[in-house]
Amino acid sequence: MKMLWGAVALTLACSAWISLSAAAGIIAQNQKYDIRDCGTFTDQVEVALDLRKGPLDAAINAAKLGVKSPHGFQAWFKDDAAIPKVTEILKNIQSMRGLRRLIPYPNPWIAQPPVFVCVNESTRQRYGTRLRRDPYEYCQQSGGFGLYLFGWKYIFLCDKLFTLRPAPLAPPLKNCPHVIGNRFTVPAEMGRLADFQTYVLIHEMMHFYLLRDSLGWNSIPKEAYASNVCVNFDMKTSLRNPMNLQYFVAMADNKCTEAPNPFLPPFPLPPPKVVEEEQRSNASVTIDVAFVA
Ligand SMILES: [Zn+2]
Numbered sequence: 001m002k003m004l005w006g007a008v009a010l011t012l013a014c015s016a017w018i019s020l021s022a023a024a025g026i027i028a029q030n031q032k033y034d035i036r037d038c039g040t041f042t043d044q045v046e047v048a049l050d051l052r053k054g055p056l057d058a059a060i061n062a063a064k065l066g067v068k069s070p071h072g073f074q075a076w077f078k079d080d081a082a083i084p085k086v087t088e089i090l091k092n093i094q095s096m097r098g099l100r101r102l103i104p105y106p107n108p109w110i111a112q113p114p115v116f117v118c119v120n121e122s123t124r125q126r127y128g129t130r131l132r133r134d135p136y137e138y139c140q141q142s143g144g145f146g147l148y149l150f151g152w153k154y155i156f157l158c159d160k161l162f163t164l165r166p167a168p169l170a171p172p173l174k175n176c177p178h179v180i181g182n183r184f185t186v187p188a189e190m191g192r193l194a195d196f197q198t199y200v201l202i203h204e205m206m207h208f209y210l211l212r213d214s215l216g217w218n219s220i221p222k223e224a225y226a227s228n229v230c231v232n233f234d235m236k237t238s239l240r241n242p243m244n245l246q247y248f249v250a251m252a253d254n255k256c257t258e259a260p261n262p263f264l265p266p267f268p269l270p271p272p273k274v275v276e277e278e279q280r281s282n283a284s285v286t287i288d289v290a291f292v293a
Contacts, residue, residue: 032096032098032113033049033096033113033114033115033116034113034115034116035115035116035117035118036115036116036117036118037117037118037119037120037123037126038116038117038118038157039118041118041157041162044162044166044197045116045118045157045197045201047166048166048167048196048197048198048201049116049198049201051166051167051198052093052094052198052201052202053094054167054253055167055198055199055202055249055250055252055253056090056093056094056202056249057094058071058249058252058253058255059071059090059245059248059249059252059253060087060090060091060094061252062248062252063083063086063087063090063248063252064083064087066079066080066082066083067079067080069252070257071248071251071252071255071256071257071259072247072248072251072252072256072257072259073086073248074259074261074262075231075259075260075261075262076230076231076238076244076245076247076248076251076259077235077238077239077244077248078234078235078238078262078263079235081235082235082238082239085239086239086245086248089206089209089210089245090245090249092205092209093202093205093206093209096113096114096205097111097113097209098110098111098112098113099111099112099113099153099208099209099211100112102151102152102153103149103151103152103153104130104152104153112153114153114154114155114204114205114208115153115154115155116154116155116157116201117154117155117156117157118156118157118159119135119136119139119147119156119157119158119159120136121136123135123136123156124136127154128149128154131149135147135156135158138158139156139158139159139160142158144158144160145157145158145160145161145164145200146158146161146200146201146204148204148207148208150207150211150212150214150216151211151212155201155204155205155207155208161197161200162197164195164196164197164200165196165197166196166197166198167196167197167198167199167253168196168253168254172254172255173254173255173256174254175192175193175250175254175256176189176193176251176254176255176256176257176258177189177190177192177193177227177256177258178258179258179259179260181266182260182261182264182265182266182267183228183231183260183266183267184227184228184231184259184260187226187227190226190227190247193247193250193251193254193256194243194246194247194250196250199246199249199250199253200246202245202246202249203242203243203245203246204242206242206245206246207242210240210242213240214240214241214242215237215240215241215242219240221233221237223241223242223243224241224243225243227247228260228269229269230243230244230247231259231260231262231267232262232267232268232269
């Protein structure tokens with residue numbers, strides 16, 4: 001049996017949902033991607049996807065500057081050698097480029113953009129009888145945001161995603177995290193920066209475009225969410241960890257400028273202790289779960 005590794009990223013967030021129904025009318029129809037089974041949440045997914053353009057433009061412009069970027073490129077990606085890969089992924093997400101050979105086939109040669117599926121009781125029956133794990137069960141048990149199974153065309157969205165706001169409404173800088181002693185010191189600040197629907201969808205799409213290169217529950221190292229663990233990754237690993245991109249996009253979008261220097265103490269951090277120390281907070285916890293399909 002072919003082994004397929006997937007991951008579910010989940011974040012419990014206390015942010016209140018603010019209706020953007022008024023904004024839905026301005027959304028241009030995008031024929032390239034598909035949204036399925038989302039019912040009354042369909043507009044929210046469209047709004048969140050449409051809102052990706054501003055943050056991605058900000059991130060692409062910042063990425064072009066590399067370590068000279070004031071928005072933390074060095075913290076998240078370490079070196080200017082990462083510029084081509086970071087901009088490539090950002091542009092793929094911006095254009096929703098289609099990929100070939102996604103599961104399920106039938107025609108592996110037709111390039112397909114992601115299909116966003118809201119998870120319910122019948123999701124496994126409809127989309128993944130080959131999945132050993134039930135996405136609905138995972139969404140229910142974990143209260144997660146979403147789930148991506150590496151190599152598949154579907155990005156599954158859990159109900160919990162819709163407890164988040166689509167994108168920051170606060171003025172720039174208001175959601176920015178702070179650095180003390182060359183590290184992010186208040187875990188809850190990272191949730192305040194990054195826990196928005198648009199940013200989470202960008203995270204899931206980074207999994208999609210990295211295919212099997214992205215980190216997950218069973219990768220070595222495991223996918224990481226804690227900000228200082230992300231800073232601690234070397235360049236190569238940073239480029240495989242979607243949270244590094246999510247934080248970078250959020251910082252560029254919010255014009256944040258405070259980020260640690262990954263080449264100065266306390267970095268490198270000792271790995272075993274890091275995971276426990278750097279949990280973001282009870283209000284914003286992210287977990288990854290492996291899938292075998
Ligand atoms: Zn992830």
